[in-house]
Amino acid sequence: MTAGDVGGSRAIARVAVDTPLPQLDRLFDYAIPRELADQVVPGVRVKAPLRTAGRVIEGFVVEVATESDAERALSEIEQVVSAARVLPERLHRLARAVADRAAGSLSDVLRLAIPRRMVRVEKAWLAADPAAPPVPTAEARDRAARVLSAFPDLDERIAAGERLAVDAPPGVSAGLPAWTALLAAAATTTLARGASAVIAVPDHRDLDLLEQALRDLAPSDAIVRHDAQQSGPERYAGYLRTLEDAPCIVIGNRSAVYAPVPRLGLLALWDDGDSLLEEPLAPYVHARDVALVRQSADGGALLFAGHTRTSDVERLVAIGYAHDCPATRRASPRVVLGAPQDTPQTGRIPSASFRAAREALERGPVLVQVARPGYAPTLVCAECRAPARCLTCGGPLHATGRGATPVCTRCAREARGWMCRSCESTRVRLASSGSERTADELGRAFPGVRVIVADGAHPVSEVDDEPALVIATRGAEPLPAGGYAMVLLLDGDRMLQAPELRIGESCLRWWSNAAALAAPDAPVHLVGVTGPVARALATWTQPAYARTQLAERAPLRMPPAARVARVDGDAEVVEAALDRLRADVPALDDEAILGPVPLDDIADRRRSRALVRVDYAHGRDVAQSLRASVVQAAMASRSRSRRREPGSGRVRPPGNTLAVRFDLVEPDL
Structure with a gap:
């Protein structure tokens, strides 16, 4: 019954x-x-x-x-x-909206939002009394108000639930970057009003710094950390805390934007241009897009903060959907544009930058940012300058140290007896310098100075104020106790040569984040770069650069001027999906679809790929049509898998006949 x-x-x-x-x-x-x-x-x-x-x-x-x-x-x-009621209606509504916007599945979004169940943690939570509403102290509220006073009416605009783009102040204070104080203050004032705050940051280093800043302002029982590095019980306990009525401050990585707090007063993203905020799992929705969907449904303020402005956020400002919130006093590093090498004695560093570094080392640490880790990431033939390739797999060769045998970056084999396929030379030449080679060169140029290497293989979180040369790859810069006495940005021309649509934005973000670590009045030298990116850094006008990028992409209908979806799969299924799309959305013109182009064949299946460029007004209709094609292809594939191939006596596997990825940051045809 x-x-x-x-x-x-x-x-x-x-x-x-x-x-x-x-x-x-x-x-x-x-x-x-x-x-x-x-x-x-x-x-x-x-x-x-x-x-x-x-x-x-x-x-x-x-x-x-x-x-x-x-x-x-x-x-x-x-x-x-x-x-335990772990799927509140507000989270289901958000997950459904995010899935529909990206032509994805609800279950894929819920896997990102709801951690794996931990029985003991859940039983303890069900048996415990509800948490009391945490209240910041009067002193903490006053300190938070002083931090926010640097931005006119910022606290009032957050309370009013506006969408804001804030250029975070550069600098380091009390061992913490200034942006952590800004976000911690905004979250604390939100908590004082009886609402919850959710802050998403790119990586664990940012998360540690933000948590440290919050510990000085907010009650400890109000801070909920949402981190992939946590154990299963810790993460599930934090999720259950967000289901309670008592307000809290949720900090975490990209999936923190799904935290189902009941009264959302502030949703903030730090450095939304960082690729770590792009979800690598289906339906591949960027944390920025989730935040926009959530804020439109749940209300509260939406805050985008960073040392640079992405073209995506600048588009929101341009159409009036978000509002610029500049600081009362403009604080920016002192940037010097240096010419490339001008004397043989200084190597890759211009003589003016070399002298500035020598003087700065008398005051404290000097940061030197380089493009890549290792010793010599790239090798070429010493005679014809052709790229040195592995004779076994064709992968690029690199050197692990001075005089070391070249090693393949793909198969890790040593290239003993190597010979160039173009000119048959047996000698290689170092074509680039990584962090370790740069440290070797600068160590000999500045004898007696301490040299610190900070990259993926040598993680360093912080440095003291004693003189030192800190050689770091982009994004791995250690936090100085009181700011760097000088910041030297090398390999800028090499960084800008990457074949990516947003490489200019990315370089400006890498350089701005490093420059923000400089002490007040400390020089920042950018070597060998000219043009709009260099001028934007020198004048500290990153939003203006984002506007120019947006204007250049509009005629090409490239993101974020338009939404772009990539459709790939079996060739005949892709063609059918595109035909259906043209019928379902007749507003699409002939230039909206690029391709399809053939890809590598898999077994007996021909694969192809196409890009669909669509205005935001038609994004929902395009997503619905593509999602319908994905469902139809999956059902047809399942039906085929049940039929045995004639004469083979075996069942053909269904395979991935059609896949859709919406809102590509970097379109790839």
């Missing part, structure tokens, strides 16, 4: 099943057994049979409804996994 069989009606549960199959991305109706009538409520985990798969599958109850047709054949829910 099911519950509620009265007067020809009955209660049913609508369940979102946890499955990656796109054809099952919908709510399923299940009858509620009488013995589970009190336990089946919206948000709980349940187990239910799935007829198409012939097995029991987990899912979440989205809603409980009453239907009048009590005779309709429905399967019954088999088990309520837990009484």
Whole structure:
């Protein structure tokens, strides 16, 4: 018997099943057994049979409804996994909107938002009393107000729920970068108003710094850390805390934007141009886009902060969807544009920068930013200058040290007996300098000076104020106690040569973040770079550079001037999806679709890829059409997998016949 069989009606549960199959991305109706009538409520985990798969599958109850047709054949829910209501309606609404916008599945988004269940943690949480609302002290509120006073009406605009683009102040104070004080103050004032704040940052280093700044202002029981490096129980306990009515401050990486706090007062993103905020898993939604969807649904303020301005945020400012919030006093580093090498004695460093570094070393540490780690990341033939390639796999060769045998970066084989395929020379030449080679060269140029290497292989989190040469790759710069006495930016011309659409934006962000670590009045030397990017850094006008980038991409319909989706899969399926798209969205013109172009064949299947460039007004319709094609292709593939190939006696695997990735940051055809 099911519950509620009265007067020809009955209660049913609508369940979102946890499955990656796109054809099952919908709510399923299940009858509620009488013995589970009190336990089946919206948000709980349940187990239910799935007829198409012939097995029991987990899912979440989205809603409980009453239907009048009590005779309709429905399967019954088999088990309520837990009484914890881990999928509140606000999170389901957000996940559904994000999935629909990106032509993805609800279950894929929920896997990013809801951590794996930990039974002991959940039982302890269910048995505990609700947390009391945390309140910042009066002293903490005053300190936070003083920090926010550097930006006119910032606190009032956050309280009003505006969307804001803030250029964070550069500098280091009390061992912490200035931007951490800004975000911590904004979160603390939000908490004082009885609302929750959610702050997403790119990596664990930023997260550690932000948490340290928050510990000085907000109550410790109000801070919830959401970090992929946490253990399963820690992460699940933090998630359960965000479900409570008591406000909190959630800090974490890209998935923190999904934290289902009940009263959202502030949603902030730090450095949204960092690639770590791009989700590498389906449906590949950037944290910035999730934040925009969430703020439009849940309200609260949305804050984009950084030392640079991405063209994506600048587009929002240009159309009036977000508002610029400049500081009262403009603080910027003193940037000097240096010419390339002008004397043989100074190597890659111009003589003026060399002298400035020597003088700065008398006051404190000097930061030298380089493009790549290692000793010599690139080798070329000493005779013809052709790239040195591995004779086994064709991968590029690199040197691990002075006089070391070249090693392949792909297969890790030593290139003993190497010979150039172009001129048959047996000698190689160092074509680039990594962090270790730069440290070797500068160590000999500045004898007696301490040299510190900071890169992926040599992580260094902070340095003291004693004189030292700190050689760091971009993004790995250690935090100085009181700011660097000088910042020297090398390899800028090499960085700008990367074949990427946003390489100018990326370089400006790398250089600005490094320059922001300089002490007040300390020089910042950018070597060998001219043009708009260098001028934007020298004048500290990053938003203006973002505007020029946006204007240049508009005629090409490249992101963020337009939304771009990549469609790849079996050639005939891609063609069918594009034909359906043209029929479903007749507003698309002939130039909206690029391709398809052929890719490498897989087994007996021809693969192809296409790009779809669409205005934001038609993005929803395009996403719906492409999603329908993905579902249709998945169903057809499943049907084929059940049929045996003639004469082979085996079943053909379904394969990935069609895949869609929306809102590409870097389109690749």
